Amino acid sequence: MKVILSGNEAIARGAYEAGVTVATAYPGTPSTEILENISTYEGMYAAWSPNEKVALEVATGAAIGGARALAAMKHVGVNVAADPLFTASYTGVRGGLVIVTADDPEMHSSQNEQDNRNYAKFAKVPMLEPADSDEAKRFTRLAFELSERFDTPVFIRTTTRISHSKSIVELSEPQKGPVKPGIEKQPAKYVMLPANARRRHPIVEKRMKELEAFAEDFPENRMEIQDTSIGIITSGACYQYAKEAFPTYSFLKLGMVYPLPRKKIREFARQVKKLYAFEELDPFFEEQVRSLGIEITGKEVFPICGEFDPATAERGITGTREGTKQVEILPYLPPRPPTMCPGCPHRGIFYTLNKLNVFVAGDIGCYTLAFLPPLNAMDTCICMGASIGHAMGLDKALGQEALGRVVAVIGDSTFLHSGITGLLDVAYNRGACTIIILDNWTTAMTGRQDHPGTGVTLKGEGTSKVDYVTLAKSLGIRHVKKVNPFNLKTLNTVLRREVNRPEPSVVISDAPCVLYRRAAKGAEKPLLSVESSECIGCRACLKLGCPALEWRKSAPQEGGAKGKKKGEAFINPYLCVGCELCAQLCKKGVIRKKDVQ
């Protein structure tokens, strides 16, 4: 049967067909849909872990027990999971263990564009890279076979363009893994004391040699010999771009991107006149091919930064690109960046922080958009959980000068992912820091996934729920305060007081994401509107940056004369959700509730 699947849906299907019984992940674009789709199949434990390190540890434990297990994460998630990764490479597995890394060239939704093929080399773990959804499914199954055959974790690497593109997939029947799950003690293999680890390392090196030999005959490392004037070594989405641009040239299409088949590369190089490495991000193939003493062209003609497309291949190889014409019918096009939704509970917090003119150590989530005007209330954002450490560092470096001028903001899911240890440090080492936990009851940015603070699992079952107040207090924070982020007056009072407190403090903003369905039921509020004749055009409400609020210029004859207003605020009834923040800012009190219809 043929269906259209995204790369992520296809990996989920592949896991199901491979008989995976344990699958874990922390949500992160572009990997999130893998676990969401796995959770729809029967007979598998599928769960959101608090972070990627835990996800990989749980999957590793399952594999040690003989089960086939998969952990999925975005590229930067592998940084979090790197600690267990590097040593799981030494211990090996019993049941198959597959780690999916979804890279994001172009940073469509990420803070960097690291090339995780480097992790395969660094951690000495083989890596497969599919070039469409059908391969994504097949390679997932293959990865489990390789994992068991070579006693190693195996990476599947996708990029955004593979994870989020759909193409046709041929479905197959599910099977069971060959290993029978059960307790089997092999402490010398799994206890990485130095003496044991020293014995395992040579095994890892031998395994990589065997994998390299395997790569030579691996049918997914495919030579397509046609016109031999140009040969292109490539993989993944890049293969499709180059094939689109130059369907008649010769290709070495690598399904396994680490370790590389050296003999096959030499053979391919011998058959073609000019050799190119066409790869997004780092010169990963290029450097390895050059180290074989083979002449190859790569990053001198193709960029290191950003995502490729077929035109990238054309520009690099022929130096031209036919047919692009720029039509300029408007001299300037207003940009359309993503924005916080109307009714977003973050808006009032950042409006207040802007007013307080503090340094905002930020974190990863929808609220990172507070960087944009008119809120302009974010000063750092580096990685998950970093906000708290940044605030602590500023406090310790600047002392009295930082008091009252620095806060950390962190979302609920991000806090549980990797903010707790930072908060523990603030408590333990007595940072005069204020940490604002933006609890919107969900992992909003990746599409509203549950987490340990929501009381619901990935499968939709009820479970325990973190109590942030108790948690913060038990870590040693004495001043913990919950606030309603839709009351600007209280927010201002509480935040001003806590920021100036020369002791650790936590403020929890407690209000659900406006897109959160469980909370939205029966919570519809009356919408607001501006009493046009009474609006003085002071623009105070516009400082919220709410998409429902529009500035409407007065017609020239009205606005020309002195004393007349230049324009007025208007509330778009299709966008307003009735959060009432703007009404609290209106100096004349002319933003009023409309009757519920």
Next chain:
Amino acid sequence: MSSSDRVSNILMVGVGGQGVLLASEVLSEVMMRAGFDVKKSEVHGMAQRGGSVSTHVRFGPKVYSPLIRKGDADILFSFELLETVRYLDFLKKDARMVVNNQKILPPSVTLGVDEYPEDMPGMLRQHYPACEIVDALDIARRAGNSRALNIAFLGALSKYFAVEENLWNEVITSMLPPKLVDVNVQAFLLGRGGQIG
């Protein structure tokens, strides 16, 4: 000449929340069932709503790249007037253009910093005489639900493909929640130029 000569390139653009992605899923499914190789790729930024969204749909005997090259799109299917302009460099010389007559103000316009260009339909028609302007919101309302805007608009696009009406109806019926099927099928037919039956 490249092998993509017989591949059709449809670029669908709009604003997050308008249902661009669902419309592109329906189109892709229809083309797969019509016997084509299909690839579909969406480009959307980090947030849930409000940002610029584009989806590339390509179908033909064999499709390699999931992305359309600039200068290669056969049809631009734009859900929002201003967004049309953002993607013009993707169009072939003789490309078709189907545009939904709807304005969604970007943040710099609501803040009063920029202005939304005036008479976009007129400007588009002046440069692209073959441009078809459709009032999809109005069609969706006539069908009974303004949120069926995307499927109503897809009806207008469907006229450009030699695919039987039944196949479209079949796919819409299979992809939408049961309680929304009727209104969306109606919206599709109205968008395609038919009458409510």
